Amino acid sequence: MYDDILLPTDGSDAADAAVANAIDLASKYNATLHVLYVADTTEYSTVTFEDAVTDPLEREGERVVDDAVARAEDAGVVAMGVVLHGGVFETIQAYVDDEGIDTVVMGTHGRRGLGRALLGSVTERVVRTSDVPVLTVRETDDDGAA
Template sequence: MYTRILFPTDGSDVAREAFDYALDVADAHDATIHVLNVADTNQDSLTMVEGRVVDVLEDKGRGIVDDAADRAADRGVDTVAEVLQGDPVKTIVDYAAEYGIDLVVMPTHGRRGLSRVLLGSVTERVITSAEVPVVAVTPDGDHEFVYPPRAILVATDGSRAAGLALESGIDLARETGAALHVLHVVETATLGFDVRSVVASDQLDAKAESILREAVDAAETAGVDVVTQIAHGRAYREIRSYLSEHGIDLVAVGTHGETDFSRSVLGGVTTKIVRGSSVPVLLRRESESDAGR
């Protein structure tokens, strides 16, 4: 399923913790992991050492990727280690396309606010730019990540982007033997208690049932059993609750390819899930070609 996995890193403690998860993924799929450090050319990194110009960022990056390669070798995982100069987001996205990367794994500082993701806003922008799935990992000392996952949750609103997330969830469940859960949340916060709100609620429930029926059909066609549920309330809260109540190890969601991450699928729900999820989040981006289907 995955043969080439890309792990961009800045060598931070958070990145080192997330790398353990990336190695678990690579090991489970017998994949090669590409460790990439980008020396940001937007920074003034040139200095003089013994009469020669040395890019200190590139030198530091070489130490970071070499350390990661040594850790991968200890696990028996094949590694490609690269240090490149350029704009971090463009370099990461271009690298993924050039080398046929199947999956990008990136750490975040999500619990401290999305503005502090690894390498500034790089993770956010890669999520909304990459053509391949991205797994965002927020290391948390109180939670041990598990891969292969025992249970996968796909949170869906029936959009094309959510459909892509469902495809990834089904493929991964079939590959790993994980239990597949699909959740649709009917947002009730804006509904009042008059007759019109009752009608609107019934319509939303009917739509939810239709969305889940399609998900079940897709899973069963692929030979995967699925558990479905409709919840009512704030979507991100219901999704988080489901994660803890059902022992979910990975959640898959969709996102539109917008430059403003707050405009992702499910309103701002994807953003909040990335920020606060206790498990890795697999994100599938809806590209312009996908939107036209």
């Protein structure tokens, strides 16, 4: 049913909450887990500072991806990680299409009302527009409550 599962991550607590679920799903279906970090370079348009901006984004992305891949491999799941540049939503959608992803597992902050309206949500956009199933995992507080 699922051969390739995508776990987009930004290293946030919400994204981290999705890691265990993605690993569990990949394990159950003997699927390959693709861990993706998108260095959002759309916010920085000046060519002069490109390396000064992208290098730290890449380093953070590599750290986050390496951690999730290691966790997956420790659980016996085949995993691969990639750090890409661009708009987060657009890059996730392109990766799904280009790599033949069967399902996406993403964290969500669970914002409501004005906070949701003002901040928007990459996860929400992926859910609304994806051609493949999207499993959302809500960030929990320290007590385990969602």
